[in-house]
Amino acid sequence: MKRYGSVIGLSEDKIEEYKSLHQAVWPDVLKRIEQCNIRNYSIYLHKLDQAGYFLFSYFEYTGENFAEDMAQMAEDPVTQKWWALCEPCQVPLKNKAEGDWWANMTEVFHHP
């Protein structure tokens, strides 16, 4: 199992929309998350003083090939429709890796 922590900005005028969407995520989107071997997936929101609002995600990947599973997720038509609603709410960081949407963070500690 491998853990992933990621971060992305959230537009201040889209906070309520993003929260509403995530209070009732479509069942087929959840099913695809499970099929792509993502477990224990949380998203948190906080305002970082003057820097604005950010979303932080944590999940555990239980599969064998993360790139392949993420490619499968990206090919799913329902997931594509879901992302078309979420992405206009989000503000990707400039220092994310090319091809990514959320920026992958560096793990500096884990226990136990």
Next chain:
Amino acid sequence: MKRYGSVIGLSEDKIEEYKSLHQAVWPDVLKRIEQCNIRNYSIYLHKLDQAGYFLFSYFEYTGENFAEDMAQMAEDPVTQKWWALCEPCQVPLKNKAEGDWWANMTEVFHHP
């Protein structure tokens, strides 16, 4: 079990010091974390473009009284010495709750 996501700033000139400390956390600090019913504890680091560096923590609390367990942790002399090394590296957010050091984030999604 209850999940907690938290955030705090990290001074740019203390990044290496903070990383080194967390590559070899003192065994008695880890033991106290376990005794205080904290599990699956991760800390991530990322630079948020112009806003500087931030640490994000995720852990699961398996006890019955979080406030009491956190009070016990704060009373532990070894943990106090550890915090005396970590805290000068960190930059608490202005919008954290009074009495907290890290700012507690809002969970907007969890699955499954």
